[in-house]
Amino acid sequence: MPPRHHAFKGQVTRSILTMLRKSSVPLDGLTITLRLMEERELNQSDKKLVKTIQKRVGAALRNMRDRRLVKSDKGEKGLLVWSLLTT
Numbered sequence: 009m010p011p012r013h014h015a016f017k018g019q020v021t022r023s024i025l026t027m028l029r030k031s032s033v034p035l036d037g038l039t040i041t042l043r044l045m046e047e048r049e050l051n052q053s054d055k056k057l058v059k060t061i062q063k064r065v066g067a068a069l070r071n072m073r074d075r076r077l078v079k080s081d082k083g084e085k086g087l088l089v090w091s092l093l094t095t
Contacts, residue, residue, distance in 0.1 A: 020044065020065065020068050024065065024069065024072070024078075025072070025077065025078075025092070027044075028091060034081065034089035034090055034091040036083055036088065036089050036090070037066055037069065037090070038087070040065050041062040044061065044065060069090055077092070078091065
C-alpha cells in the first residue's frame with residue numbers, strides 16, 4: 009500500500025471534483041481512479057495499486073456524497089456513477 013502522504017489532505021477530493029466538473033456525463037469509480045492515477049503518474053498496470061487507489065477514491069466519493077457535494081446513481085453493469093449535485 010502506498011504511503012498516505014502520496015497525496016496531501018484534500019488533493020484527491022479536489023481532483024475528483026475537478027474531473028466531475030469537466031465531465032459532461034457521470035463517471036464511475038474505476039474511470040475516476042484511472043484518471044487520477046494518470047494525473048499522478050502512477051502505474052495503472054499494477055492491479056494491487058489500482059485496487060488501493062480505487063478504495064481511497066470510493067471513500068472520498070462517499071464522504072463527498074455525505075457532504076452533499078456529489079450524488080451517485082446506478083449505472084451500467086451495476087456500477088455507481090457519480091456526478092456533481094446541482095443545487
